[in-house]
Amino acid sequence: MSFSKPLPDVLPTSLPDVASLVDQVSDRATPALVATGAYYAKTQRTRRLVYGILLTGLSAYYYRKYGRKSKKLYAEEMNTDEPLKVDKDKVKVAVDGRFLRQLMFIGKICVPRWRSKTVGILALHTFFLVLRTYLSVIVARLDGRLVRDLVAADGKEFLRGLAYWFGIAVPATYTNSMIRYLQSKLSISLRTSLTKYVHDLYMSNNTYYKAINLDNRIDGADQLITTDINRFCNALASLYSNLGKPVLDMIIFNYQLARSIGSLGMWGLLVNYGITATILRAATPAFGKLAAEEAKLEGNFRSAHSRLITNAEEIAFYNGADLEHSILSRTYSRLIKHINRIYRIRIAYNMFEDFLIKYSWSAAGLLIAAIPVFFPDLAGARAKRQEARIAAEAEGGARKSERVTGSRTQGFITNKRLMISLADAGGRIMYSYKELNELAGYTYRVYNMLRVLQDLHGNKYVKSENAPQGEHFSLEAIHGMLQLGYNGIKFDNVPVATPNGDTLLIRDLTFTIGPGDHLMITGPNGAGKTSILRLVAGLWPLFRGRIDRPDASLDTIFYIPQRPYLAIGSLREQVIYPHSVEQMRACGRTEEDLMGILKKVYLEYIPGREGGWGAVKEWKDVFSGGEKQRMQLARLFYHRPRFAVLDEATAAVSTDVEALLYSTAKDEGITIVTISHRPSLFKYHKFLLRVGESGVGGQADGWTFEKIGGEGGGFLASVEEEIRKLEGELGEIEGLKERLRVINEELKLGSSRDVEGELKHAKRTLI
Numbered sequence: 001m002s003f004s005k006p007l008p009d010v011l012p013t014s015l016p017d018v019a020s021l022v023d024q025v026s027d028r029a030t031p032a033l034v035a036t037g038a039y040y041a042k043t044q045r046t047r048r049l050v051y052g053i054l055l056t057g058l059s060a061y062y063y064r065k066y067g068r069k070s071k072k073l074y075a076e077e078m079n080t081d082e083p084l085k086v087d088k089d090k091v092k093v094a095v096d097g098r099f100l101r102q103l104m105f106i107g108k109i110c111v112p113r114w115r116s117k118t119v120g121i122l123a124l125h126t127f128f129l130v131l132r133t134y135l136s137v138i139v140a141r142l143d144g145r146l147v148r149d150l151v152a153a154d155g156k157e158f159l160r161g162l163a164y165w166f167g168i169a170v171p172a173t174y175t176n177s178m179i180r181y182l183q184s185k186l187s188i189s190l191r192t193s194l195t196k197y198v199h200d201l202y203m204s205n206n207t208y209y210k211a212i213n214l215d216n217r218i219d220g221a222d223q224l225i226t227t228d229i230n231r232f233c234n235a236l237a238s239l240y241s242n243l244g245k246p247v248l249d250m251i252i253f254n255y256q257l258a259r260s261i262g263s264l265g266m267w268g269l270l271v272n273y274g275i276t277a278t279i280l281r282a283a284t285p286a287f288g289k290l291a292a293e294e295a296k297l298e299g300n301f302r303s304a305h306s307r308l309i310t311n312a313e314e315i316a317f318y319n320g321a322d323l324e325h326s327i328l329s330r331t332y333s334r335l336i337k338h339i340n341r342i343y344r345i346r347i348a349y350n351m352f353e354d355f356l357i358k359y360s361w362s363a364a365g366l367l368i369a370a371i372p373v374f375f376p377d378l379a380g381a382r383a384k385r386q387e388a389r390i391a392a393e394a395e396g397g398a399r400k401s402e403r404v405t406g407s408r409t410q411g412f413i414t415n416k417r418l419m420i421s422l423a424d425a426g427g428r429i430m431y432s433y434k435e436l437n438e439l440a441g442y443t444y445r446v447y448n449m450l451r452v453l454q455d456l457h458g459n460k461y462v463k464s465e466n467a468p469q470g471e472h473f474s475l476e477a478i479h480g481m482l483q484l485g486y487n488g489i490k491f492d493n494v495p496v497a498t499p500n501g502d503t504l505l506i507r508d509l510t511f512t513i514g515p516g517d518h519l520m521i522t523g524p525n526g527a528g529k530t531s532i533l534r535l536v537a538g539l540w541p542l543f544r545g546r547i548d549r550p551d552a553s554l555d556t557i558f559y560i561p562q563r564p565y566l567a568i569g570s571l572r573e574q575v576i577y578p579h580s581v582e583q584m585r586a587c588g589r590t591e592e593d594l595m596g597i598l599k600k601v602y603l604e605y606i607p608g609r610e611g612g613w614g615a616v617k618e619w620k621d622v623f624s625g626g627e628k629q630r631m632q633l634a635r636l637f638y639h640r641p642r643f644a645v646l647d648e649a650t651a652a653v654s655t656d657v658e659a660l661l662y663s664t665a666k667d668e669g670i671t672i673v674t675i676s677h678r679p680s681l682f683k684y685h686k687f688l689l690r691v692g693e694s695g696v697g698g699q700a701d702g703w704t705f706e707k708i709g710g711e712g713g714g715f716l717a718s719v720e721e722e723i724r725k726l727e728g729e730l731g732e733i734e735g736l737k738e739r740l741r742v743i744n745e746e747l748k749l750g751s752s753r754d755v756e757g758e759l760k761h762a763k764r765t766l767i
């Protein structure tokens with residue numbers, strides 16, 4: 001469609017490249033792992049052969065499970081050429097291949113290129129994470145040394161160790177606070193990229209309108225954009241440090257430990273991790289799904305409140321507080337019930353997790369740290385070297401045993417501290433699994449939102465599952481053409497149908513108006529009058545036919561909708577909407593000009609009453625219904641378009657303002673298209689389009705287009721019809737009068753004078 005604005009350049013146009021990246025990595029990783037296994041098998045001892053086979057087997061297993069399978073499984077879903085199908089009843093969230101692919105898709109939007117601020121923050125963050133791990137190793141060693149000197153009662157060395165301890169505290173604390181700071185910066189940076197991208201999509205090509213009116217795949221876009229993106233970014237940034245740091249810790253500490261506790265101890269540790277991870281994975285409840293559900297319920301609760309604020313006056317007039325109260329309570333209790341369920345699930349899970357990670361791991365850690373003490377032959381290279389050195393240096397006897405004890409104490413304390421850090425790191429990785437699950441939930445929601453917004457931006461829709469059968473048109477087959485640049489409005493065989501294509505409102509509409517051809521559109525409620533404008537504005541899909549219309553700029557065509565809209569901002573901005581103050585100044589318009597415009601619509605008292613042009617208020621609550629409509633007319637005179645489309649825009653203004661509006665508009669060379677039921681407006685127009693007439697097969701999808709006052713007496717015919725209608729209604733009054741008189745006589749309630757009074761009143765009301 002010619003309205004289209006190109007998609008932002010960061011848009012991943014298709015996903016297969018991401019998917020193939022995953023595949024390439026997996027394809028390369030597997031042979032590399034196989035080769036590593038083979039290397040171990042060939043060059044080392046039998047024990048390493050077993051490790052090699054184990055490693056190869058494991059990697060092949062995981063690749064088959066999550067790599068290839070996920071590619072096939074999710075190929076259709078991840079294909080951005082096809083609109084995304086969202087099953088709202090069945091939330092599919094888990095830490096699996098689909099999650100990784102969705103995360104990569106979003107990641108590409110957050111970090112579109114390597115030379116970006118986010119990558120800089122990430123690099124700095126990584127640097128501090130590595131530094132912290134390095135400092136932890138130094139602290140562990142220092143701890144061992146301090147205890148050794150304490151046991152040996154070596155005061156001088158002990159004090160020196162203490163000095164080092166304080167020396168390390170400064171970079172260590174700085175590193176810790178930098179990590180926290182960079183984590184927040186990372187989250188903000190991710191959020192900024194995502195929000196900017198979403199705003200670009202949402203606010204162009206009428207995507208925001210389509211998301212609400214034409215497609216029901218996402219609920220509560222506001223909640224998704226304001227809250228879910230934020231949660232996603234926080235979860236992702238915290239996961240990076242919560243997962244990145246412990247993973248790094250594990251590698252470095254394991255390496256350090258291997259040098260002390262020997263490879264048996266190391267493999268003991270790895271087996272311990274493997275078993276724990278498998279048990280936890282199997283036992284972890286579906287936290288991702290629960291988080292996605294929670295976010296949805298939060299959204300419902302929030303939107304119930306937003307609706308109340310938006311419609312406060314209407315609800316108050318209806319006295320609808322009780323019903324609205326029950327709606328609010330219901331949405332809140334649904335949310336709380338769900339949150340309570342999550343908490344209950346967490347009690348058992350946390351107990352299990354703590355037992356497994358804190359207690360069983362500590363016991364395993366103590367056992368492993370004791371290996372060099374009880375089985376010196378199985379100890380690591382460093383421990384053996386140290387023992388040998390002591391043996392060579394010591395003269396023997398008591399002196400040797402003292403030094404051996406000191407060394408063992410130092411080794412044990414260092415190992416214990418490393419084990420504690422390792423257990424902590426391992427624990428955090430395991431705990432992160434829960435966070436990872438929650439991240440999967442937010443990823444699912446954000447991914448769906450992004451994909452649906454991209455679809456809508458590119459006019460790709462998915463028909464509702466509940467759409468009635470036998471519909472006339474399909475959102476998946478839009479063949480119409482909307483052409484800009486025409487000096488008039490021209491419809492050529494355009495069917496006006498509801499967006500889901502199930503109702504044909506007007507059959508093959510064809511008419512043309514040019515400059516000065518003021519058009520009035522009339523017809524019964526729901527016949528499709530406003531829908532004609534929706535098609536002209538490009539809001540609804542044009543299934544077939546062709547529409548030619550002026551360019552989309554404000555000085556060519558201007559719409560005044562049925563429900564007046566008042567924007568956030570000053571009084572000045574209400575008149576010039578959607579211009580900004582800068583645009584107004586650039587056009588050379590002043591406040592005096594604005595005052596002249598307000599005079600035309602009899603609103604010149606407003607700036608004085610409201611405190612000047614700069615006053616900022618909630619204007620929808622400040623203006624009366626008629627004032628709101630007159631403000632809309634003021635906008636029309638400010639923009640002076642070539643064509644103005646008024647949808648019941650004068651229903652609440654008095655007839656004198658109405659008359660002035662039409663004569664002023666015509667004086668200013670504005671061609672008017674009016675939607676109205678009121679025959680009194682006929683006289684201002686040149687053409688009349690009636691919709692909702694009897695059409696093919698007696699359906700109300702017919703229409704007539706005629707010249708008012710032209711040949712065939714279209715206008716006169718309509719006036720005569722109106723007179724006939726009024727006479728019919730008056731005839732009914734005569735009948736009622738007679739009936740009332742008879743009843744009054746029967747009831748002996750007196751003369752018909754009071755009845756006549758009633759009737760006079762009724763007549764006055766009618767006229």
Ligand SMILES: Nc1ncnc2c1ncn2[C@@H]1O[C@H](COP(=O)(O)OP(=O)(O)OP(=O)(O)O)[C@@H](O)[C@H]1O
Pocket residue numbers: 213214498499500505523524525526527528529530531532
């Ligand atoms: N987003 C939508 N999706 C599906 N149907 C819609 C949508 N918006 C409006 N409709 C339906 O389209 C039909 C025509 O609506 P339209 O607003 O064009 O009527 P109208 O002739 O302007 O009525 P009125 O005189 O009451 O303003 C109505 O039946 C309405 O329910």
